[in-house]
Amino acid sequence: xxxxxxxxSGSGFWGDALDPARELLERGxxxxxxxxxxxxxTMSLLQRQKIKDPQAGYIxxxxxxxxxxxxxARERGTRLISNGGGVNPKAAAQRIVESARAxxxxxxxxxxxxxxxxxxxxxxxxxxxxxxxxMDTGDDNFAAIRDRVVSAxxxxxxxxxxQGLEGGADVVIAGRVSDNAVYVGPxxxxxxxxxxxxxxxxxxxxxxxxxxxxxxxxCSGGMSSRFAEMPNMGGVGFPIMEFHRDGxxxxxxxxxxxGKVDTFxxxxxxxYEIADPANYLMPDAVADFTSLRLSQIEADRVRVDSVxxxxxxxxxxxxxxxxxxxxxECMAFFPWPNAYDRAQKARQTMLERFERMGLKADQIQxxxxxxxxxxxxxxxxxxxxxxxxxxxxxxxCSVRTRSKEEADKVRRAGTHLWIMGPGGTSFGTPMKPRPxxxxxxxxxxxxxxxxxxxxxxx
Numbered sequence: 142x143x144x145x146x147x148x149x150s151g152s153g154f155w156g157d158a159l160d161p162a163r164e165l166l167e168r169g170x171x172x173x174x175x176x177x178x179x180x181x182x183t184m185s186l187l188q189r190q191k192i193k194d195p196q197a198g199y200i201x202x203x204x205x206x207x208x209x210x211x212x213x214a215r216e217r218g219t220r221l222i223s224n225g226g227g228v229n230p231k232a233a234a235q236r237i238v239e240s241a242r243a244x245x246x247x248x249x250x251x252x253x254x255x256x257x258x259x260x261x262x263x264x265x266x267x268x269x270x271x272x273x274x275x276m277d278t279g280d281d282n283f284a285a286i287r288d289r290v291v292s293a294x295x296x297x298x299x300x301x302x303x304q305g306l307e308g309g310a311d312v313v314i315a316g317r318v319s320d321n322a323v324y325v326g327p328x329x330x331x332x333x334x335x336x337x338x339x340x341x342x343x344x345x346x347x348x349x350x351x352x353x354x355x356x357x358x359x360c361s362g363g364m365s366s367r368f369a370e371m372p373n374m375g376g377v378g379f380p381i382m383e384f385h386r387d388g389x390x391x392x393x394x395x396x397x398x399x400g401k402v403d404t405f406x407x408x409x410x411x412x413y414e415i416a417d418p419a420n421y422l423m424p425d426a427v428a429d430f431t432s433l434r435l436s437q438i439e440a441d442r443v444r445v446d447s448v449x450x451x452x453x454x455x456x457x458x459x460x461x462x463x464x465x466x467x468x469x470e471c472m473a474f475f476p477w478p479n480a481y482d483r484a485q486k487a488r489q490t491m492l493e494r495f496e497r498m499g500l501k502a503d504q505i506q507x508x509x510x511x512x513x514x515x516x517x518x519x520x521x522x523x524x525x526x527x528x529x530x531x532x533x534x535x536x537x538c539s540v541r542t543r544s545k546e547e548a549d550k551v552r553r554a555g556t557h558l559w560i561m562g563p564g565g566t567s568f569g570t571p572m573k574p575r576p577x578x579x580x581x582x583x584x585x586x587x588x589x590x591x592x593x594x595x596x597x598x599x
Contacts (some may be wrong), residue, residue: 144386149165150354150355150356153177160425177320178223182580184317208240222312223313224314249311250596250598251597252309254315275582291463292462295458297459297590298322304597324354328384346390348428349430357379370401392443393443404437429450432448433446460574464576467545472572481529484534487562501542555572556571
């Protein structure tokens with residue numbers, strides 16, 4: 142029976158670097174390598190893919206990672222955990238099984254975890270009196286968007302992952318489990334935790350550590366306000382968690398890898414995307430971040446202990462994605478001298494073209510790249526004289542419309558600037574209209590959610 146479980150963070154998002162994960166597998170002496178691929182909007186995008194192709198809807202990176210790493214992982218006794226199944230974990234699991242068979246890995250066990258997709262249960266939830274109130278806006282008129290819904294996925298806990306590991310899985314692939322569940326699951330499995338009051342602090346600690354490492358290099362130097370102090374970030378080391386039976390843990394990284402792990406980098410990610418730090422609500426537990434202690438025990442090794450918390454909350458977050466119009470977009474750049482005046486003239490010309498083309502828009506947004514694109518109206522604009530001395534200024538126009546045809550007028554108006562615009566105007570490739578998928582987050586009782594775990598054998 143283990144007293145310490147060693148887990149590596151293999152990914153923080155869909156598109157993250159894969160080479161740090163391979164290094165962890167090669168040199169990390171890991172029990173588990175865990176991958177977080179999902180964001181809230183990702184689920185709606187994947188659902189759109191699945192509508193077009195019933196065999197799509199999972200994260201391609203997840204299948205690639207599991208397929209490429211499975212031979213070495215089996216040799217090293219490392220088990221792979223991922224939420225890369227997206228909205229179609231069954232198809233993802235089947236692809237991994239097929240690849241394992243083709244690679245001569247007969248007998249490899251792939252655990253498929255489902256149960257988060259509630260798209261087919263929405264009407265039943267409404268019929269049973271669940272209000273589905275938008276928790277961000279307070280809007281309770283869900284009926285107004287019902288016919289435009291494309292996805293509905295609930296954040297589930299690590300129960301299905303534990304069941305997969307109990308079934309001897311070499312790989313566990315799930316859908317929309319919580320980000321930290323891919324770490325909580327193997328920890329709870331290894332230590333045999335039960336979901337009772339006696340283990341509330343332990344689950345809270347696992348949730349906390351999972352939160353710290355779930356975005357990979359974000360706790361080893363990535364996104365740091367101390368960016369100038371972070372060495373070799375192009376070769377950054379993804380974090381390793383050494384979780385102890387008593388609920389304490391050490392966060393570290395591979396020797397010689399880039400970045401740093403210190404109490405400050407851990408704190409920076411500890412406060413990332415949280416609301417009440419004393420009540421960090423996750424499906425497995427509610428963690429109190431104000432209770433923990435951090436200590437630098439040596440270079441690139443931070444101890445986390447004394448985490449307190451409570452059992453699972455009495456509701457789960459359900460994120461509903463729905464179609465909400467289209468975006469048309471274009472961009473152009475203007476050189477010195479008089480760069481700002483050129484950009485202003487292009488803005489005026491675009492508005493005149495929109496009027497002549499009869500554009501029907503819900504919202505029109507212009508940003509001056511280099512002046513206010515990131516901070517918007519909160520950014521103090523320089524005087525026109527100062528702005529005209531800049532080497533270059535960009536103009537981005539984005540328009541929200543109800544139809545693809547209206548959004549395409551924005552692309553066309555942008556191309557009109559090629560000749561109608563000020564002298565010296567420069568362009569990139571015209572941008573195609575893209576659909577808007579808006580999110581409707583709400584809360585539902587846990588009893589409406591049933592996870593299902595199946596073991597597939599290569």
